[in-house]
Amino acid sequence: MTTTTRTASGSTVRRAAKPASGRASGDNRAALLFLAPFLILYILFVIGPGLYAVVLSFTNASLVRSGLGSFAGFGNYAEALGGHDFWNTLWHTLLFTILTTPPLVILAFLLALLVDRVGRGRWFFRFAFFAPYVLASAVMALIWIWIYTPAIGLANDWLGRIGITAPNFLGDPKWAMASVAFATVWWTLGFNFVLYLAGLQDIPRDLYEAASLDGTGPVKQIRHITIPMLGRTTTLVAVLQVIASLKIFDQIYIMTQGGPNFSTRVSLEYIYDVSFTDMRIGYGSAVSVLLFIVILVVSFIWLGIVQRQEKGV
Amino acid sequence: MSLSRRRFLQGSLIAAGAGGLSACSSIGAGVTGGSLPADTVNYWNLFGGGDGVRMQEMQKGFEKANPSLGLQAVTLTWGNPYYTKLSLATIGDKPPDVAVSHLSRVPTLVSAGLLQPLSPDDLSRHGMSEDKFSPGPWKQSQFNGQTYAIPLDTHPIVLFYNTKLCKKAGLLDGNGNLKSMEGESAFVDALEKVKKAGAQWGGVCSVNADTATNWRFFQSLYSQLGGEVLSDDGKKVVLDDAKATKVLNFLKHLSVDSKLMPSGVDYGGAVAMFASGQAGFYLEGEWEISTFQTAKMPFSMTLFPNVYGGSNYKVQGDSHTLIVPAVSGADQKRTDRALAFVRSMLDQSLTWAQGGHVPAWLPVKDSAEYKKLKPQSNYAAAGDAAVYDPPAWYSGSGSNFENVTGSAIATVRAGQADPKSAVAAMRRGLQTYAETPAPA
Numbered sequence: 001m002t003t004t005t006r007t008a009s010g011s012t013v014r015r016a017a018k019p020a021s022g023r024a025s026g027d028n029r030a031a032l033l034f035l036a037p038f039l040i041l042y043i044l045f046v047i048g049p050g051l052y053a054v055v056l057s058f059t060n061a062s063l064v065r066s067g068l069g070s071f072a073g074f075g076n077y078a079e080a081l082g083g084h085d086f087w088n089t090l091w092h093t094l095l096f097t098i099l100t101t102p103p104l105v106i107l108a109f110l111l112a113l114l115v116d117r118v119g120r121g122r123w124f125f126r127f128a129f130f131a132p133y134v135l136a137s138a139v140m141a142l143i144w145i146w147i148y149t150p151a152i153g154l155a156n157d158w159l160g161r162i163g164i165t166a167p168n169f170l171g172d173p174k175w176a177m178a179s180v181a182f183a184t185v186w187w188t189l190g191f192n193f194v195l196y197l198a199g200l201q202d203i204p205r206d207l208y209e210a211a212s213l214d215g216t217g218p219v220k221q222i223r224h225i226t227i228p229m230l231g232r233t234t235t236l237v238a239v240l241q242v243i244a245s246l247k248i249f250d251q252i253y254i255m256t257q258g259g260p261n262f263s264t265r266v267s268l269e270y271i272y273d274v275s276f277t278d279m280r281i282g283y284g285s286a287v288s289v290l291l292f293i294v295i296l297v298v299s300f301i302w303l304g305i306v307q308r309q310e311k312g313v
Numbered sequence: 314m315s316l317s318r319r320r321f322l323q324g325s326l327i328a329a330g331a332g333g334l335s336a337c338s339s340i341g342a343g344v345t346g347g348s349l350p351a352d353t354v355n356y357w358n359l360f361g362g363g364d365g366v367r368m369q370e371m372q373k374g375f376e377k378a379n380p381s382l383g384l385q386a387v388t389l390t391w392g393n394p395y396y397t398k399l400s401l402a403t404i405g406d407k408p409p410d411v412a413v414s415h416l417s418r419v420p421t422l423v424s425a426g427l428l429q430p431l432s433p434d435d436l437s438r439h440g441m442s443e444d445k446f447s448p449g450p451w452k453q454s455q456f457n458g459q460t461y462a463i464p465l466d467t468h469p470i471v472l473f474y475n476t477k478l479c480k481k482a483g484l485l486d487g488n489g490n491l492k493s494m495e496g497e498s499a500f501v502d503a504l505e506k507v508k509k510a511g512a513q514w515g516g517v518c519s520v521n522a523d524t525a526t527n528w529r530f531f532q533s534l535y536s537q538l539g540g541e542v543l544s545d546d547g548k549k550v551v552l553d554d555a556k557a558t559k560v561l562n563f564l565k566h567l568s569v570d571s572k573l574m575p576s577g578v579d580y581g582g583a584v585a586m587f588a589s590g591q592a593g594f595y596l597e598g599e600w601e602i603s604t605f606q607t608a609k610m611p612f613s614m615t616l617f618p619n620v621y622g623g624s625n626y627k628v629q630g631d632s633h634t635l636i637v638p639a640v641s642g643a644d645q646k647r648t649d650r651a652l653a654f655v656r657s658m659l660d661q662s663l664t665w666a667q668g669g670h671v672p673a674w675l676p677v678k679d680s681a682e683y684k685k686l687k688p689q690s691n692y693a694a695a696g697d698a699a700v701y702d703p704p705a706w707y708s709g710s711g712s713n714f715e716n717v718t719g720s721a722i723a724t725v726r727a728g729q730a731d732p733k734s735a736v737a738a739m740r741r742g743l744q745t746y747a748e749t750p751a752p753a
Contacts (some may be wrong), residue, residue: 059598060750060752061752062425062751062752063400064400064404064421064422064425064427064752064753065395065404065425065426065752066404066405066487069752083745145579145581146581147578149578149581149582150577150578150579151575151577151578151582151584151586152523152573152585152586152591153582156599168521168576168727170521170522170576170579171520171521171522171577171579171723171727172577172727172729175728220490256522257521257522257524257716258716259521259522259524259720259721259723260521260522260723260727260729260731261720261721261723261724261729261738262720273713273716276393277393277705277711277712277713277716278707278712278713278752279397279400279421279706279752280752281752282752283752
């Protein structure tokens with residue numbers, strides 16, 4: 001437990017609370033026993049292989065031969081950083097993140113605002129907007145593949161009726177990433193929406209009453225009451241969204257396999273191609289480690305923003 | 314005494330433990346890493362869908378004909394998920410007794426030392442010898458004078474045609490078979506006639522998200538011109554720019570210029586288009602025969618058109634083979650078990666051929682029953698005319714070689730790039746791989 005106290009100079013200080021000495025050892029042992037099953041599995045299946053991957057990244061290990069193969073030093077890292085593929089796929093990953101995160105944050109917020117105002121039948125809207133989130137990634141991908149199919153797909157048909165020639169959604173490099181991003185927004189909007197809805201209901205009503213007594217219009221109320229009070233939720237949603245987008249794989253693998261012409265190949269898809277299709281586990285591990293560093297850097301930036309937010313509160 | 318929560322949890326734990334112990338021996342064997350009961354053939358394959366159903370039928374045939382042997386058959390997802398598991402199981406010294414492998418993947422497995430060579434004595438003990446197999450696939454299964462794989466079939470890319478539309482277009486002969494078409498203009502002519510007969514598209518072949526089909530379409534025409542792509546085990550790119558550009562120009566003409574074939578359609582969409590009669594011709598692997606038979610539409614199949622081949626017909630294809638993974642302490646009994654299973658599969662080649670594949674086992678391929686099997690026997694000549702993907706560590710069925718080439722070809726067929734830049738892109742992509750040493 002931590003407490004923040006304001007000292008005379010105005011800066012905040014964190015002071016850790018001291019646990020009562022008598023309870024310490026017994027509680028610690030019980031806690032460790034409860035954590036043990038998870039910790040063991042976590043070390044065996046996450047930490048251990050993670051460290052092994054770092055070791056592999058310095059070798060030319062192959063999936064068709066046993067052992068670590070020949071030592072490669074930093075050769076794999078040089079190949080990744082010096083070649084085009086790593087940077088192109090990293091850019092595609094960032095593009096996907098940019099295309100999905102703002103809509104998933106803003107649209108979810110707007111929808112939650114609207115549904116919050118609904119009196120009766122709120123359960124229906126909650127269900128309707130959350131339902132897509134329940135689908136497995138393969139199911140969602142198949143649905144959208146058929147919607148996007150040229151000539152005989154639903155999108156082609158509906159756009160044709162209003163006089164627009166549908167582009168080749170998944171077959172045109174200019175449209176493929178946006179199409180996958182659109183499908184992803186439809187799919188995961190529900191989760192953020194539910195988080196925002198819960199956050200909205202936490203805002204005390206008397207704040208709105210006081211504001212309207214002062215003559216504030218609804219838009220100003222949203223700007224000055226709702227959005228600041230939802231600050232924590234927004235940060236949570238945005239961080240979750242960015243991290244999830246950086247790890248995107250499922251939809252790309254099923255809908256485009258990284259095509260057309262490698263225009264939607266994201267970092268994880270590149271790692272898969274290199275490690276499991278080319279069988280080059282050593283090089284694939286090096287790219288994995290590089291991606292890990294990127295995600296770590298992004299996480300630290302967010303942590304910095306969040307900590308600054310907390311200090312400001 | 315009332316049931317307390319603690320007693321309930323204790324009881325469930327004991328029941329679950331007992332259930333686990335008495336579980337069927339194979340699950341127990343799998344969990345504890347123990348061995349199956351002796352004389353069980355452990356067999357892995359990658360056949361799902363229509364092929365999977367037929368393989369299961371053949372497996373039952375094996376069990377009935379060999380009551381003294383048991384069978385444990387495992388089906389894994391086609392492509393990388395299958396080959397990575399097969400490779401890792403063999404490296405971990407716990408491979409299956411016999412497994413399926415595409416012939417184009419066998420060179421990689423052989424060079425990694427993962428396959429057991431099959432001696433002529435072992436083979437002849439089970440009635441298998443060189444003269445009983447199609448020469449094309451048999452030759453490809455030999456490495457350093459030793460047999461490493463037993464070919465089961467060849468699966469080429471073929472031409473499906475809607476018999477009703479083709480009849481209306483006047484393209485069928487007296488027996489209701491498609492008249493032979495040789496040369497570019499004959500094929501284009503046929504597509505135009507079918508379109509006039511009422512189809513929305515002359516023909517269809519998938520473009521989107523399907524680099525394998527794009528590669529196969531290109532390679533069939535390119536090899537008819539005599540072109541090669543790689544040499545020296547993939548260390549050299551010998552792509553012939555002139556021949557490749559000629560083929561790509563033809564492909565561009567078909568979809569972009571003349572709009573006889575859609576320039577944007579994925580695998581499922583292409584199947585749907587042909588099955589519903591929106592397209593008169595369909596170019597794809599023969600394995601789709603089951604789909605159209607189930608759809609009960611009027612269709613037949615024949616060889617992929619001989620556009621450039623003349624008397625030297627070629628078409629892209631691959632073969633399914635049965636391999637025996639290497640294991641330490643391999644004994645004769647294991648080899649005999651595996652070969653008994655292989656022989657049983659070969660004997661049932663007619664069942665397998667019903668799924669569209671061209672059998673490699675000559676006693677079935679040359680038999681009257683197979684010749685009566687229509688439309689499967691229409692393209693039997695592809696069994697020996699098939700051109701396999703060039704050997705390289707990065708090549709083979711479902712490999713990045715097909716990814717690189719197929720992507721470039723798709724850009725031309727979709728109208729996003731011109732043939733010259735696509736050939737340059739292919740060469741660039743392949744050159745990067747050629748210069749990368751094989752993982753060792």
